[in-house]
Amino acid sequence: MNSIQNRIEAFVKLGTFLSQFSNNKIDKKENIEHNDLFFDGFIHQIKLAQENNSWFTKDNILFALESWSKTLTESDLNGFVNTIDFDKQSDKKVAIIMAGNIPLVGFHDFLSVLISGHSVLVKQSSSDRHLLPFLAKYLEYVEKNFKGKITFTEKKLTDFDAIIATGSNNTARYFEYYFKDKPSIIRKSRNSVAVITGKETEEDFINLADDVFQYFGLGCRSVSKLYVPKDFNFDLFFTGMYTKKDIINNAKYANNYDYNKAVYLMSEFDLLENGFLMIKEDESYSSPIATIFYEYYDNEIDLKIKLHQDKEKIQCIVAKDFIENEVAFGQTQHPQLTDYADGVNTLEFLSKI
Structure with missing residues (x-):
């Protein structure tokens, strides 16, 4: 039984794996599961991500990895899922169309779908295609029940139950039309x-x-x-x-x-x-x-x-003491798991499809 606790544990292990990569240093640690299989390979993927997209500097990639490693903790993930009951629902296939403006920008959606117990079908941006498939492979190693639940495709999306799509205001109009018969979250430029x-x-x-x-x-x-x-x-x-x-x-x-x-x-x-x-x-x-x-x-x-x-x-x-839900100076790139993009509660959406 792939319980929610097992899924949380897998993402905690992924967070521990990512904790080896930060702007201060890249440091191979002892006692991290499957490190011999994945550590050197991930360094290679970071290099490929830099070569593929010159906005993805090493500093920016490591900043993103370090941010996720600090977020993928047991307490944060438990707090994230504890408002919604996922264990009584059927497994659906959720497609995600990801943007590619910053490294791992679609990771929150990826995490939300998998931790909800659904299967994920990912269509990545060509600007950010190296990091996530590798991390997905790590998740499959630490949690065998994820095997067969994660698919990446470059083809036209078919055979899915719901979709989360992020794009420009123009592509969002296309998405809204194209996916009008499916439960969806369509995100525009903000x-x-x-x-x-x-x-x-x-x-x-x-x-x-x-x-x-x-x-x-x-x-x-x-x-x-x-x-x-x-x-x-x-x-x-x-x-x-x-x-x-x-x-x-x-x-x-x-x-x-x-x-x-x-x-x-x-x-x-x-x-x-x-x-x-x-x-x-x-x-x-x-x-x-x-x-x-x-x-x-x-x-x-x-x-x-x-x-x-x-x-x-x-x-x-x-702002500083100006408006409700303001973000403190210097904190925009340190969101909590519950700081949902566009204010749409992804977990709630996934619990109802």
């Missing part, structure tokens, strides 16, 4: 914002630099837009951002910075920039790489109303 009230410290802005620059700003939890009070002085903001100045040494980031700067200058937009980041006044939420949009606000109540009206476009709101 961005994250920071609200500056004037009460922030220098340390808050240093922490905000993590929210802006981690994964080069490519994640939906990455801050791409600031709301600032009238007459806000950006000096403190730029001081905080300066801690990440070395990002310009990444060739792909630098190319995007140069290109976007040239476009803005030719269009004669007003810009503030510091050599590796531009800020531009703009009402949009989604800013290009190396750019943050900002908007002035007059009063806090109007801003709260606007953020509520636009909640379908926003993943996180970073």
Whole structure:
């Protein structure tokens, strides 16, 4: 019997395996199950992931692995599943269409489906195809009941009971039409914002630099837009951002910075920039790489109303004592298991299909 406790235990073992890979060091530990089979192979997969997608730097991949290793603990996983009764349901096949913007971006859906007792059919993005199949193989070794329950495909998806699909706003429309007869979670593009009230410290802005620059700003939890009070002085903001100045040494980031700067200058937009980041006044939420949009606000109540009206476009709101469910400065890339993408409870959905 593949009980939920066995499934939790398998993911805890995966977390222990991943704890060997962090930005401080990659360190082969004793007493980790199947390490001789998997450790060197995973180092190779990390290398392949870097070569396949130049946004996937070693630092960013290791950051993602370390984040998951800290989350895949017995207490966190028990807390994650304890609200829902999974042991009374039948095993369904759930398809997942994954994005590829940051390393292992689809892992939460993968975890949710398997821990719920369902089988998973994964269609990966070509940008992020090396890490997850290898980790899936590790799970099959530590929990034999996962064998036959994990399938990866590059073909058209067929023969499944429900689907979780993540894409752009355009592909989401296609997904909604194409999968209209199946239970589904369809995720669209979202961005994250920071609200500056004037009460922030220098340390808050240093922490905000993590929210802006981690994964080069490519994640939906990455801050791409600031709301600032009238007459806000950006000096403190730029001081905080300066801690990440070395990002310009990444060739792909630098190319995007140069290109976007040239476009803005030719269009004669007003810009503030510091050599590796531009800020531009703009009402949009989604800013290009190396750019943050900002908007002035007059009063806090109007801003709260606007953020509520636009909640379908926003993943996180970073702020300090401003709004309910805000995320603290520096914490957007450290979500809890219950911080569901787009606010849709994946486990609840999986318990009802």
